[in-house]
Amino acid sequence: xxxxxxxxxxxxxxxxAVIDAVESGALNVNIKIVLSSNNSAYALTRAKDHGIPxxxxxxxxFAGRDAFDKTMIATLKEHDIHLVVLAGYLPILSPAVxxxxxxxxxxxxxxxxxxxxxxxxxxxxxxxxxxxxGDTITGATVHYVxxxxxxGHIILQKTVDVLPEDTPEILQKRVLENAEHIILSQAIDxxxxxxxxxxxxxxxxxxxxxxxxxxxxxxxxxxxxxxxxGNAGTAQIATNVEIxxxxxxGLVKFAKAHxxxxxxxxxxxxxxxxxxxxxxxxxxxxxxxxxxAARFEGxxxxxxxxxxxxxxxxxxxxxxxxxxxxxxxxxYVAAANLPLVIKLDGLAAGKGVAVCFSRAxxxxxxxxxxxxxxxxxxxxxxxxxxxxxxxxxDGEGHYKVMPLSQDHKRAYDNDxxxxxxxxxxxxxxxxxxxxxxQCENIVRDTALSFVSDxxxxxxxxxxxxxxxxxxxxxxxxxxxxxxxxxxSVLPRINNKxxxxxxxxxxxxxxxxxxxxxxxxxxxxxxxSGGYPYAYQKGFVxxxxxxxxxxxxxxxHAGTRLDGDRVVTDGGRVLGVxxxxxxxxxxxxxxxRSVNNIVFEGAQYRxxxxxxxxxxxx
Numbered sequence: 028x029x030x031x032x033x034x035x036x037x038x039x040x041x042x043x044a045v046i047d048a049v050e051s052g053a054l055n056v057n058i059k060i061v062l063s064s065n066n067s068a069y070a071l072t073r074a075k076d077h078g079i080p081x082x083x084x085x086x087x088x089f090a091g092r093d094a095f096d097k098t099m100i101a102t103l104k105e106h107d108i109h110l111v112v113l114a115g116y117l118p119i120l121s122p123a124v125x126x127x128x129x130x131x132x133x134x135x136x137x138x139x140x141x142x143x144x145x146x147x148x149x150x151x152x153x154x155x156x157x158x159x160x161g162d163t164i165t166g167a168t169v170h171y172v173x174x175x176x177x178x179g180h181i182i183l184q185k186t187v188d189v190l191p192e193d194t195p196e197i198l199q200k201r202v203l204e205n206a207e208h209i210i211l212s213q214a215i216d217x218x219x220x221x222x223x224x225x226x227x228x229x230x231x232x233x234x235x236x237x238x239x240x241x242x243x244x245x246x247x248x249x250x251x252x253x254x255x256x257g258n259a260g261t262a263q264i265a266t267n268v269e270i271x272x273x274x275x276x277g278l279v280k281f282a283k284a285h286x287x288x289x290x291x292x293x294x295x296x297x298x299x300x301x302x303x304x305x306x307x308x309x310x311x312x313x314x315x316x317x318x319x320a321a322r323f324e325g326x327x328x329x330x331x332x333x334x335x336x337x338x339x340x341x342x343x344x345x346x347x348x349x350x351x352x353x354x355x356x357x358x359y360v361a362a363a364n365l366p367l368v369i370k371l372d373g374l375a376a377g378k379g380v381a382v383c384f385s386r387a388x389x390x391x392x393x394x395x396x397x398x399x400x401x402x403x404x405x406x407x408x409x410x411x412x413x414x415x416x417x418x419x420x421d422g423e424g425h426y427k428v429m430p431l432s433q434d435h436k437r438a439y440d441n442d443x444x445x446x447x448x449x450x451x452x453x454x455x456x457x458x459x460x461x462x463x464x465q466c467e468n469i470v471r472d473t474a475l476s477f478v479s480d481x482x483x484x485x486x487x488x489x490x491x492x493x494x495x496x497x498x499x500x501x502x503x504x505x506x507x508x509x510x511x512x513x514x515s516v517l518p519r520i521n522n523k524x525x526x527x528x529x530x531x532x533x534x535x536x537x538x539x540x541x542x543x544x545x546x547x548x549x550x551x552x553x554x555s556g557g558y559p560y561a562y563q564k565g566f567v568x569x570x571x572x573x574x575x576x577x578x579x580x581x582x583h584a585g586t587r588l589d590g591d592r593v594v595t596d597g598g599r600v601l602g603v604x605x606x607x608x609x610x611x612x613x614x615x616x617x618x619r620s621v622n623n624i625v626f627e628g629a630q631y632r633x634x635x636x637x638x639x640x641x642x643x644x
Contacts, residue, residue: 029219029249030059032108034116037150039070041114041135044208045215046077054212056219059106062099064118080106086118096123103128109222109249112215113172117149122174126540129526132172133218135211137202139184140168144177154195154202163189165198167206169214182217183210226251227525228282229265230272230302230315231293232258234552234584234602235510238517239291239524240265241580246523253285259593260583272297275305282311289314289528292486298506299325303486314528316486316506320477324489324506327372328402334501337476339469341501342368342493344406349397356397359405360389369393372402380446382408409493409500412638414462415452415512416492418470419527421536422485424478427527428467430454430519430543432512433638438559440634447559448599451635453549454515455610465499466492473504485531514550514582514602519543549613549636550604551621555585556628558598563628566595570623578616580604581624595626610639 033042042061048054061074066083074081082102089095100123103111113120113134125132136144136153143156143165157165166186171179185206189198227243227250229236237260240252244264255278257267270277272294282290290306292298292315299321306313323330334341347356360367369392371379381392396403417429432454438444469490477484489505489512517524521542530536555562564585571581571593582604585597601624605616614636621631 029056029109029222030107031056031110031112031215031219032060032062032103032106033058033074033112033114034062034064035068035070035114036064036117037068037070037115039068039073039115040203041207041211042070043073045112045114045212046073046079048212050077054216056110056215059108060102062102064116070115092121093123096121099124100127107248109247110215110219111172112211114211115149119146119176120172125172125174129173130171131218131222133169133182133214134172134177134179135207135214136168136170136177137199137207138168139164139166139186140170140177140181146176148177151195151199154198157189157198158193158195165189165202167202167210169210183214185210222247222249225249225525226253226285226287228253228255228268228278228285228287228290229257229261229293230255230278230290230297232256232261232272232584233293233510233597234582234599235508235513236293237261237582237584238514238602239293239508241582242517242520242524246525250525253281253287255281258583258596259586259588260581262588273300275300275302278302279305279309279311282306283309288312289525289532291315291528293507295321295324295505295507298486312529312532314486314532316484320482320484320486321506323484323504325373326402327370327404327503330504331404333476333480337472337479339472339476339501340498342407342409344404346402346404348402349400353393353397356393356403356405357390360393361386363389363405364407365389366408368404368406368408369396370404370406371396371399372404382446409495409502411493411495413502414466414492414494414499415509416466416470416490417509417512417516418474418488418490419531419536419539420474420477420484420486420488421531421534422477422483423534423536424474425534425536426470426474426488427536427539427541428470429516429541431463431466432509432515433636434509434512435632435635438554438630438632440632445559447554449509449511450552450554450599450632451550451602452509452511452515453610453613453636453639454512454519454547455639456545456547456608462494462499465494466490469499469501485534510584511550511552511582511599511602514580514604515548518548518580518604518606519546546606547608547610547613548604548606549610549617550582550602551614551617551631551635552584552599553601553603553621553624553629553631554599555595555597556630558630562598564594564596565589566627568593568595568600568624568626570625573620573623576616576620578606578613579620580606581620600626600629610636 173179252265254261255268255270301318383389491502582602587596607613
């Protein structure tokens with residue numbers, strides 16, 4: 028059921044009409060709170076008589092407009108409000124509040140807009156203006172609220188005749204009874220149905236996709252979520268759909284049949300296969316880059332050539348094809364300075380990179396690359412700290428950098444063991460200005476280079492960077508949200524994720540201002556025994572429900588439901604995210620939760636976030 032907040036300043040007859048409609052069953056919403064700008068408003072008594080919580084918020088009693096706005100937004104979010112209804116509310120809402128609830132604030136006005144609207148036109152003044160103008164018809168209007176005064180898109184109007192004997196008081200009463208009290212509830216019903224029927228399909232089954240679903244659901248529980256194929260975690264907040272991520276036709280067919288408003292593509296495989304292209308060709312909205320843009324992740328050699336062409340900072344390298352004995356590559360390995368890095372050209376789920384500290388390791392990695400076939404890269408080793416940069420792009424050169432994070436690729440503590448898809452990540456609240464500016468400059472130059480090359484990149488750009496003594500250098504591009512970086516980054520974004528995604532799709536990202544929480548997050552991945560090599564599935568997971576605390580979020584990855592039990596179903600099983608005022612506090616929360624979760628063979632790192640000195644913490 029949709030939650031609404033009603034804002035009032037006076038007697039509250041429109042509020043009473045809405046209450047009556049709810050209690051009669053004519054209107055299926057929940058009035059969670061009534062906010063008033065006047066502590067003596069009779070509307071407060073009406074609300075209390077019906078058991079509705081109230082709060083008085085008078086702007087002059089706050090330190091400033093910013094403090095007032097933050098408190099109002101926090102109050103609305105605290106009560107999980109989906110729709111804000113102005114029912115005789117006199118103050119003008121600030122742009123900050125409008126932006127926070129854009130498309131979800133409506134107002135009742137006692138005239139037929141656009142006539143007799145604007146600043147100061149409320150109460151009897153409107154009806155005095157109608158009579159002074161000699162109008163023979165008046166009425167009421169319900170409209171969306173934007174940054175102007177009475178300028179938002181009109182939702183409903185109802186007319187009322189103006190009679191010769193009317194006074195402002197008589198006309199006001201007739202408009203209230205014959206128009207306002209009728210159409211306000213009708214408009215709430217209409218808008219609530221529009222909001223509650225927003226449908227989103229998320230493609231994928233990992234922790235990243237659960238985090239995306241969690242964020243959209245947290246922002247707006249009324250959104251109807253589907254996840255293909257999903258996991259045991261997504262099943263708690265969405266409908267899982269048994270469609271494989273590489274079944275492009277099946278996904279398009281489902282989105283059409285269920286009238287999906289937006290499809291969000293999580294993994295790299297469907298993007299490189301052209302899922303976004305297939306959706307766009309079918310007239311469906313999709314958040315995720317097209318196949319041409321996804322090539323920056325699908326081909327490391329292609330990405331390298333792009334970086335070199337546009338003078339973007341990156342490691343020196345040689346590009347080779349697995350052709351015969353590859354003598355040229357062997358000579359390159361024999362002469363290159365150690366350590367060096369050998370990368371497979373195509374997708375490798377985060378595990379196609381070999382860091383070689385000896386000539387013997389390099390020869391072994393080279394033999395493996397040659398055996399696998401295709402193109403590979405031999406690259407100079409960059410020494411320093413890694414940082415993961417995720418940014419929204421809208422294809423027009425506009426970008427918004429998300430909170431920075433640091434991933435932990437190696438399987439075991441102290442960065443030992445084989446590379447994995449990621450064993451944990453953290454996102455600190457304090458950032459070195461030097462680090463952040465270098466990262467942002469690289470995202471900016473990449474986005475502008477995309478535009479200059481005619482590449483339309485809409486979605487999330489992931490830039491893996493190494494912070495060397497010579498500055499930040501690009502390790503890789505990915506064409507989607509990172510995993511597990513997403514699990515540590517999304518909880519720090521206060522904006523509604525769906526609104527940002529739609530702005531990217533519409534090429535309007537420049538109008539979005541990211542609101543980043545000052546909190547720190549840390550995500551610890553719990554994996555199956557043996558990961559990233561062979562592992563078993565089907566072990567029952569115990570202790571999941573001992574972690575229902577506000578500073579802990581459990582993101583599912585390799586899980587599935589077996590009756591009423593949650594069992595393991597992949598290499599990386601869970602991502603336990605802690606939230607705190609510092610890295611240490613966030614890790615303490617995450618670690619406390621990890622200790623509660625038990626399944627056979629569970630493994631995890633105990634040193635996630637220990638390199639927080641990168642951010643001067």
